[in-house]
Structures are given as structure tokens and as C-alpha cells.
Amino acid sequence: MKKILIISGSIIVGLLVIISICASFYLYSYALSRDNSSMNDTPTADQTTETAKLAKKNRQENTAWMEQQRLTKWTETSADGLKLVANYLEAPSPSKTTIILAHGYRGKSGKVEMAGLARMYNQKFGYNVLMPDARAHGESEGKNIGFGWPERKDYVQWTNQVIDKNGDDTEIVLHGVSMGSSTVLMTSAEKLPKQVKSIIADCGYTSMDAELSYQLKAMFHLPKFPIIPTASLINKVKEG
Template sequence: MKLSSIKPSPFKSVILPLTAITAGSFWISLKLFDIAFKRVDYVPETSKEKQQYADQYYEYVDWFHKMPSEEWYLNRDDPDKKMVATYIPAEGIAKKTVIIAHGYKGNRETMANYAQMFHNMGYNVLTPDDRGHGDSAGKYISFGWLDRLDYLKWIDQVIDHVGEDSKILLFGVSMGGATVEMLSGERLPTQVKAIIADCGYSSIKEELTYLLKKQYHLPEYPVEPMVSEINKRAAGFGLDSASSMKQLEKNTRPILFIHGGKDTYVPSYMAYENYQATHAPKQIWIVPNATHAESFWYDPVAYKRRVQEFLRTYF
């Protein structure tokens, strides 16, 4: 057959644009992965809604740094795996300890207000820097999924330090809320008595898909699967596996869900999804006028009262 007799493929004009589209989608996915998953060594500016609380925030931070404290470590001698935390002992001998998980691109310092609240309630306080945050190692942010494994080790350290008769509360906000939710499905020591999750997402996949549409006006497909595959190669897990809801289905600890009713970053319907997935004793508190991670700041007195009510019942 002569080459001149071969008719041009009717799909040629389609294949080239499709190839360009695929390449474009991959480029966008790679950029989004860099933005969302790569560590940054600074705390980004907070939302406009929470900037009004800046003076109060820095008063809490000053308190945090002035308090007598200890630095705790995981993998201290391995710079590629070293995790760092601040431990603030209660005044006097206390057997109850709260482990506080921080939010996305935050660090242990950014949880100073919650640390003070629990310290004033008589708790020892442990506030870690998660992977890819603060003084801890890590090239990538795992949105709580790999962090949950580190928190199992932090729990063991608390028990070793405080004693076998420890009573441990897990507490987290935003990504930290999802972290303790994801942690809830693991085999926890009996010393872990309760969990409080403030504005945690139902899964990394659902949160990413929501933000793709809201912030970037992009569809779930093909971007989310591409980002998931990139993360699988970089950090070792696909986004499908990282679900608060699936972990909460296995949870046996009492849990309080807190969420701002005007949260547009992690929408409040995710709190209800997490609540419905939970079979353990559970409570939910939606703060009607609070935006993302604003529930404490909106009314600190009401926040502390609601937390104490839950702890009186279940801790």
C-alpha cells in the first residue's frame, strides 16, 4: 500500500486538543498540589473576619511563650522525621491532659488561646507541630492523615510522662479537627477518654473538590484524581483513603463536633456528615454566626461553657 493512499485519521483534529487539555490539566493539578500540599515556613495571614481578634490573639501567644514548658520530640535524632511539641504542665499535679492539633499551615503557637483555656481548666497541655509545619520535619502537608500516626506516639508519650492513670482529651480545629477525627478510628489506648473536633472536614477529597469549585471554579474531574495521584507518589497515599467519616465510623470515644454556621471554607454540612457517620456517643454544636475556626473568638465564654458541659458528661 502506498503511503499516499492512507487517508488522514478523522480523529487527528480531536487527539491534538485532547492531548493539550490533558497536559493543561496536569499542569494545573501540579500547581494546585504545590499550593495545597507543599510545606510553607510561615503562617499565612488570617481571614478578614478573624483579623478583628488580632490583639487578643497576640495576648494569648505572649502567654504561651511565657508559660513554664518543655519541648518534646519524636524521632529527635532524625532530621528528616523529627516532630516537635510544646508541653505545658498544669499548676500542681494533674492526671488529665489535652493534646491539641493545629490547623492548616498553622503551628502550635497558633493554638495558644485553646491552650490557655484548657490550662485554666486544670489540664496539662501538649501542642505538637504537625508534619510540614512549624519546627517539625516534612516536605508535605498530609491534612491529618499521616499526622494521626504521629499523634498515637504523642499519646504514648503523655502516658509515659503523666502515668498509666492518665485521662487524655483529643482536641483540634480545622485541619486539626479532621486530624483528631481521623485519629478516632485507630486503636486508641484506654487513657483516651473523649474527642472535640472544631470545624473538621469530612474527607480530604471532599474538601479539595469543594475548594476547587469555590475558589478556582474548576471541576472535580480530571483535576482531583490527578492531584490525588501526585500526592500518592509524593506522600504515599491517595486522597480517597483519607476520610474523617470512614474513621469516625470506627470511633468508640464520645465526641463533640463544633462548627461555624457561616463557615464557607469547610462548610457546616461536613459537620453533619461527620456526626451522622459516628456511632459513639456524640454531640454537635453549630455556632450560627461564626465563620471558619471563629467559634471560639465569636464568644469565648460560651465556647468554654459548651466544652465544659460536654466534658462534665463524658470525660
């Protein structure tokens, strides 16, 4: 009887380990893959409120405005060999200020998600605006989303390209929203050119652990342990 209990216990523990590893691989792929958009599609309780309706109307108006603008496509090759794409919107009148926008997690395109901010900076304040598609988003290459860590190096390259094209006397502002906010915060720790005058970080996440733990509980009703630590190990091995 004791042997049966030990064998049964070992089988259960083994199954739990296998299930945990499989769930961790799934979470890793689910969170980082560029093709999975469902983590942004969770319905919220206030989608029918007047505030939500107004926000939707504003997005539609800003997107329509963006479609009428004359954009110039810029490209950059990342340090790990990815072709990155950005759309540049020139100021209505010559300006030495350029805003570089950083969009959020699974943003369809920098120029779509950030249309409202681009319109404000360009139309109201008369600034140039650069709207990169982060790696694994939009027109930029990449299979996996970096949540801001590899992207920080990409944004240093974008700042240097702005200087190369607009001159040494240009002034640059980095403005990120959500994941883009964390991206520009990580970028701030890099050696940036003196032309970067300010950084605006709007509602970034505090840590990957907190972000994925919240999503795991909200979407799958699962605890963070042992899935998050195992997924973190998988990410370390596969992505460095």
C-alpha cells in the same frame, strides 16, 4: 479537510490532557507543600467587623500570654523517620489530666495557633497541655502535609509519651481544630490506650475531595474534574 479536523481535534485533546496533568501536579504541590501558606491567606469579607477585630485582639493577647509561659520541648520520631516536635505546658498545680491539641492546616506552630485553647485549659481548668507541631509544620520535619492521615499515627505516639512521662493514672483528651479535628477523628479509629478519655473534634473537613474542590473553585475558578481525580492519582503514587 476531514484529516485536518481529526488532526486538529487530536492536538486540542492532547493539549487539554497536558494542561490537566500540569494543573494536577501544581495542585498537588500547592496543597501539600509545607512552604506555601497562601491557601490560608484568602481575605474574607468580614475581616473589618467588630467580631473579627475582637478575634484578632484575643489572638494577640493569647500569643503574648503563651510567650510568658515556661514550655518544655518534647520530641518524637515518626514511624517513617521524621523528627516531630511538641511544646509541653505544665499545669499550675499538679494535674493528672493532659490535653493534646491538634492545630489546623498550615498552622504556624501548635503553640501559636492553639494559644487560646492552651490558655483556657491551663489557666482556667488547671490541666497540662501538649501542643505538637504536625509534620510539615513548625519545628517538625516533613515536606508534605498529610491532612490528618499519617498524622493519626503520630498522635498515637504522643499519647503514649504522655503516659510514659506522666504515669499510668494520667487522663488524656485529644482536641483538634479544622484539619486537626479530622486528625483526631482519624486517630480515634486507632488502637488507643485506655488513658484517652475523650476526643473533641471542632469543625473538621468531610473529605479531601470536598476540601480541595472548594479551594480549586474559590481560588482558581476551576472545576474539580479532571484535576482533582488526577491529583488524587499523583498523591497515591507519590505518597501512598
